[in-house]
Amino acid sequence: MKFKFKDRERADELVQLINRRVPDRRIKIVHVCGTHEVAITENGLRSLLPDRIDIREGPGCPVCVTPTSDLDAALKLAERGAIITAFGDMMNVPGTAKSLNELKSEGADVRLVYSVSEGAKIAENTEKQVVFLGVGFETTTPMTAAILKDDPPENFSILPSNKLIPPAMKSLLELPDNDIDGFIAPGHVSTIIGVRPYESLAEEYGVPIVVGGFEPLDILYALALIMNQISNSDPKAENGYNRAVDYEGNPKSKKLIKEVFKETDATWRGIGTIPNSGLTLNRNYEEWNALNRFEVEPEEGIEEPPNCLCPQVITARATPGECELFKEKCTPSSPYGPCMVGEEAMCNIWYRYGGRPKL
Amino acid sequence: MKQEREVILNPMCLAIPGEVLAVEDERATVDVGGVEQEVRLDTLSEDVAEGDYLLVHTGFAIQKLSPEEAQETLSLFDELIETNKQLEEEREV
Numbered sequence: 027m028k029f030k031f032k033d034r035e036r037a038d039e040l041v042q043l044i045n046r047r048v049p050d051r052r053i054k055i056v057h058v059c060g061t062h063e064v065a066i067t068e069n070g071l072r073s074l075l076p077d078r079i080d081i082r083e084g085p086g087c088p089v090c091v092t093p094t095s096d097l098d099a100a101l102k103l104a105e106r107g108a109i110i111t112a113f114g115d116m117m118n119v120p121g122t123a124k125s126l127n128e129l130k131s132e133g134a135d136v137r138l139v140y141s142v143s144e145g146a147k148i149a150e151n152t153e154k155q156v157v158f159l160g161v162g163f164e165t166t167t168p169m170t171a172a173i174l175k176d177d178p179p180e181n182f183s184i185l186p187s188n189k190l191i192p193p194a195m196k197s198l199l200e201l202p203d204n205d206i207d208g209f210i211a212p213g214h215v216s217t218i219i220g221v222r223p224y225e226s227l228a229e230e231y232g233v234p235i236v237v238g239g240f241e242p243l244d245i246l247y248a249l250a251l252i253m254n255q256i257s258n259s260d261p262k263a264e265n266g267y268n269r270a271v272d273y274e275g276n277p278k279s280k281k282l283i284k285e286v287f288k289e290t291d292a293t294w295r296g297i298g299t300i301p302n303s304g305l306t307l308n309r310n311y312e313e314w315n316a317l318n319r320f321e322v323e324p325e326e327g328i329e330e331p332p333n334c335l336c337p338q339v340i341t342a343r344a345t346p347g348e349c350e351l352f353k354e355k356c357t358p359s360s361p362y363g364p365c366m367v368g369e370e371a372m373c374n375i376w377y378r379y380g381g382r383p384k385l
Numbered sequence: 386m387k388q389e390r391e392v393i394l395n396p397m398c399l400a401i402p403g404e405v406l407a408v409e410d411e412r413a414t415v416d417v418g419g420v421e422q423e424v425r426l427d428t429l430s431e432d433v434a435e436g437d438y439l440l441v442h443t444g445f446a447i448q449k450l451s452p453e454e455a456q457e458t459l460s461l462f463d464e465l466i467e468t469n470k471q472l473e474e475e476r477e478v
């Protein structure tokens with residue numbers, strides 16, 4: 027299947043359209059997905075657009091927003107002899123005392139997995155306790171639910187740190203000094219949840235929210251739809267990624283999440299506690315919660331090192347370039363704050379593409 | 386022997402399209418960018434058959450894609466571009 031989503035002609039047309047529609051003032055557009063940021067910088071989309079369109083990444087990188095307390099809990103479980111399985115990016119995120127990678131170099135059994143099912147497979151082949159660090163947004167949660175519903179090995183458990191995107195978007199809109207003119211909603215989160223959850227946000231805050239795909243044309247299309255809404259004064263939730271997102275999302279995956287998880291308040295690194303923005307295992311699946319099984323209480327950790335602008339970056343109120351440590355004391359090989367760790371984190375991406383990306 | 390596997394650093398952020406080569410129960414063998422991968426189907430509502438395209442996330446299918454829908458997306462882009470041109474022309478007249 028060949029998608030022609032890079033063709034230059036259509037891109038030019040869409041850019042012209044955006045140019046004609048964009049109001050004559052600074053316009054701040056926020057997306058909440060690292061993959062969007064990579065696509066935008068990699069394809070130099072900012073350089074195609076007028077300077078007054080300021081595109082930022084909000085809390086879209088699961089690695090950046092996982093609180094220290096969850097990492098510290100994982101470290102405790104490892105110290106008690108459990109095998110910890112986690113996605114690659116989580117390995118280098120600093121906890122209060124150390125990262126999973128550092129713990130591993132000290133001899134703990136920490137394994138990088140590509141899927142929760144790999145974690146369950148490891149458990150099948152060992153007597154030891156195996157814990158999967160369940161981070162991620164709505165896209166990643168149904169998989170954990172599917173595994174727990176599918177008769178998992180008894181020595182397998184989950185450290186639930188799953189988060190929900192719409193409450194995080196709401197928390198950004200609630201910040202008094204945050205002047206957001208439009209959101210590009212994350213494509214693959216929306217594949218699961220659909221378009222409906224954004225409707226009340228768009229209405230309540232009068233802000234355009236357009237679901238966007240990940241090819242350059244998808245992103246330009248989403249921006250064009252946002253500018254259309256702005257110039258027509260008609261803010262609403264709209265689907266700009268029809269080929270992968272249905273209005274109601276993926277019913278099977280939504281059902282799986284509902285059957286296994288329940289909403290809970292969650293701490294986001296850089297933001298703080300957001301009501302009902304996280305998921306934990308519900309009553310029927312409590313026994314698979316590693317925190318219960320090992321009787322570990324998460325303790326509040328130290329979130330960012332001093333002078334790290336991550337809280338501002340994660341809430342789209344600052345760009346990495348505004349941080350004085352950026353590229354100096356803080357680099358991907360020696361990250362100082364969480365926004366430099368993940369490959370989909372804004373400081374990391376901007377570092378790799380050289381400061382404010384204007385290609 | 387341990388099999389070498391390309392390390393994907395940020396699997397939780399990625400969803401990649403792939404073509405279904407075979408289906409068995411709740412699992413499919415999918416060609417994802419030239420690499421055969423076993424994909425679980427229990428997160429998907431639709432039935433899947435050989436030749437279908439799936440959006441795959443951490444080893445699970447999250448959406449069925451059809452080539453027609455891809456084509457439709459392009460026509461949506463064109464539609465927006467066209468409507469806009471018409472509006473502009475009307476304004477100029």
Ligand code: SF4
Nearest residue numbers: 335336349356363373
């Ligand atoms: S450059 Fe480093 S220190 Fe500065 S905000 Fe980003 S992660 Fe924090």
